[in-house]
Amino acid sequence: MTASVRKQIVDAAIARLNASPPSGIPTADDTRLESYTPEELPAMTVLELREEAETEKEGRWSYFVKRTFTMRVETRIAETLATSARNTMDPIYVWIGQQLGGQQFGGLAEDCYEALLEWQYAAEDQPYTLLQLDFRVLYSTLKVDPTRTQ
Numbered sequence: 001m002t003a004s005v006r007k008q009i010v011d012a013a014i015a016r017l018n019a020s021p022p023s024g025i026p027t028a029d030d031t032r033l034e035s036y037t038p039e040e041l042p043a044m045t046v047l048e049l050r051e052e053a054e055t056e057k058e059g060r061w062s063y064f065v066k067r068t069f070t071m072r073v074e075t076r077i078a079e080t081l082a083t084s085a086r087n088t089m090d091p092i093y094v095w096i097g098q099q100l101g102g103q104q105f106g107g108l109a110e111d112c113y114e115a116l117l118e119w120q121y122a123a124e125d126q127p128y129t130l131l132q133l134d135f136r137v138l139y140s141t142l143k144v145d146p147t148r149t150q
Contacts, residue, residue, distance in 0.1 A: 002147040005108055005139055006048065006069055012105040013071060013112075014046050017096065025095050026075070038127055041078040042092065046071065049134065056140060064140050064150045070115065073100070073133045079122035085129035093117075093131060100135055108149060109139040 003011070010030070017028040026042040036043045051069035073096050077088050103112045116134040142148045 004146045005141050005149055006051065006067070006137075006146070009105050009108050009137055009139065010046060010048060010071060012108065013073075013100055013103070016099045016103065016105075017044065017046070017073070019099075021095060022091075025092055028073070036076055036128070038078055041076055041128055042088075044073060044075045044092070044096075046073050048072075055143070063143050065143050065146075066138070066140050068136055068138050071112075071135045071137050073135070075131045075133075076128045079127055079129055085121060089119075089129060089131050093133065096133055109137050111138045112136070 014028045014030055021027075024042070026044045029043070029045045031047040032043075032045040049070040049072050051067055053065050053067045056064040056066045075089065075092050075096070077085065077092070079085060097114060100112055101114060104110065105112070112135050114133060115136040116132075118132045118134075120130040120132075122129050140150045142150060
């Protein structure tokens with residue numbers, strides 16, 4: 001069975017993030033739900049959060065659905081006394097933005113842009129700093145088949 005266009009886009013985003021990253025950039029995982037150990041940091045995971053859809057008005061009958069989904073890229077880095085979380089996280093953030101911003105993922109999407117960034121700094125029970133980058137991805141599919149673009 002063919003994957004949905006949304007899954008194809010997420011797979012393409014992961015492939016872009018993992019294509020020749022510079023030193024210090026972690027490999028992107030697909031929707032990792034279990035906790036990372038300190039030895040596994042830095043770490044990055046890509047997942048979908050939500051999607052909105054509406055029928056596209058083309059002529060008398062509409063055959064397409066315009067879709068917008070939120071794709072989250074979470075990056076975790078180990079917190080140490082020797083490093084500043086902001087200085088360590090910034091090159092990773094820049095790499096992610098350069099790889100995903102404005103992408104059309106081989107014609108699957110119409111646009112991809114940063115929508116929200118949220119930082120969580122290490123606490124006593126959490127020995128890492130977390131950056132969540134939410135990207136809005138706009139795309140369209142056939143009304144009767146979410147595996148095909150228009």
